[in-house]
Amino acid sequence: MELKELLKGKLSEEELELVHRGFDLVGDIAIVQLPEDFEKKEVVAEAIVKVHKRVKTVCNKIGKIENEERIPKIEVIWGDGTETIHKENNCLFKLDISKVFFTPRMQSERKRVIGLVKEGEKVLDMFAGVGPFSIPIAKKAEVTAIDINPWAVKYLRENAKLNRVELKIYEGDCKEVVEREKISEMDRIIMNYPKGSLEYLPVAKKAVKKGGIIHLYTFEKEGEEKEFDLEVLGKRKCGEVAPRLFRVVYDLRK
Numbered sequence: 001m002e003l004k005e006l007l008k009g010k011l012s013e014e015e016l017e018l019v020h021r022g023f024d025l026v027g028d029i030a031i032v033q034l035p036e037d038f039e040k041k042e043v044v045a046e047a048i049v050k051v052h053k054r055v056k057t058v059c060n061k062i063g064k065i066e067n068e069e070r071i072p073k074i075e076v077i078w079g080d081g082t083e084t085i086h087k088e089n090n091c092l093f094k095l096d097i098s099k100v101f102f103t104p105r106m107q108s109e110r111k112r113v114i115g116l117v118k119e120g121e122k123v124l125d126m127f128a129g130v131g132p133f134s135i136p137i138a139k140k141a142e143v144t145a146i147d148i149n150p151w152a153v154k155y156l157r158e159n160a161k162l163n164r165v166e167l168k169i170y171e172g173d174c175k176e177v178v179e180r181e182k183i184s185e186m187d188r189i190i191m192n193y194p195k196g197s198l199e200y201l202p203v204a205k206k207a208v209k210k211g212g213i214i215h216l217y218t219f220e221k222e223g224e225e226k227e228f229d230l231e232v233l234g235k236r237k238c239g240e241v242a243p244r245l246f247r248v249v250y251d252l253r254k
Contacts, residue, residue: 003032006047011040023048024104026097027084028056036062036075045078057081059097070101070129070149070193088132089114091163095130099151102130106192109238109249110136113215117141117188124186124207126174126200127193130155138165144183146174175203185209191216194247198226205230205254214252221245230254 003023007016018038024031030048034041038060045058057079061072074082074097082098088107095102114136117123121141125134128145129152137143138160145167147153153171160167170177177183189204191197194217204214213233218226222244230252238247 003044003048006051007044010043010047015040019044025052025055026095026102026104027086028054029079029082029084029097030055030058031061031074031097032058032077033062034060036060041077049078055079057084071099071151072097072101074098089136091132091135092159093130093132093135093155094158094162095155096151100130100149100155101152102132105239106132109236113190116213121187122185124178124183124189124204126178126189126191126204127197128152128156128169129192131159133190133192134167135159135163135165138167139163141187143167144170144181144186146170146172146177148173174200178203178207183207185212187212189214193217194219201228208254210254212254214250214254216250216252218248218250219245220248226250228252 002021003019007019018035020033030052032044041060048058049055058077059082060075060077062075083096086093089111110132113133117137117140119140123137123141123143125143125145128134128147134143134145145156150171153169156169184207186208189208191200191204191214197216197218208214233251233253235248235250238249240246
């Protein structure tokens with residue numbers, strides 16, 4: 001059920017206009033998006049908890065994520081604590097939603113990419129976060145994972161142990177890590193940093209082998225089309241992040 005449906009009769013029409021249509025469930029935490037000065041946040045939280053019995057905390061995500069480490073601004077409006085364990089694609093992910101970026105809305109897209117990986121491939125996850133791509137892929141391939149956020153790296157290491165997989169994990173800017181560690185001849189590279197992936201594409205092109213695949217995520221307005229000096233195997237929308245603005249993925253081959 002959509003959030004606005006849950007709140008009918010509890011908020012005025014004017015107040016409902018300020019509420020986003022849906023909300024995210026990460027583990028036992030519900031995440032809504034309300035204006036910072038919204039006066040009836042507890043009413044929203046109570047409506048969610050009444051329907052979703054497993055929810056222990058309701059949080060409000062405020063504004064856009066602008067920092068390079070992709071740390072969201074989170075406000076707890078019901079319950080206590082921002083750390084949870086989320087299950088996705090047969091793996092468990094421990095994370096703190098106030099310290100790392102994670103969206104459950106990418107689950108089906110992650111499942112698609114995971115399914116494309118062949119046994120024994122060498123895969124580079126350039127913006128790994130807590131490991132929603134890296135951890136499942138590590139069950140069948142050789143994974144190198146990088147993230148600049150120390151909290152993401154901390155949880156990535158914990159999640160590797162939690163799911164009993166092994167992978168190479170590096171903390172730092174992926175440009176510097178790829179050069180320092182001489183990472184090259186990758187069969188597949190994942191670039192899930194829509195805001196800045198195009199800036200890092202030259203790094204990926206150097207690290208991927210001839211014939212290798214790059215999954216590049218970016219933001220595009222409706223009708224927009226980017227051009228690449230790589231073979232475009234396909235393009236998919238991965239959700240609308242704002243009116244007529246979409247997260248898209250280009251599957252590219254060197």
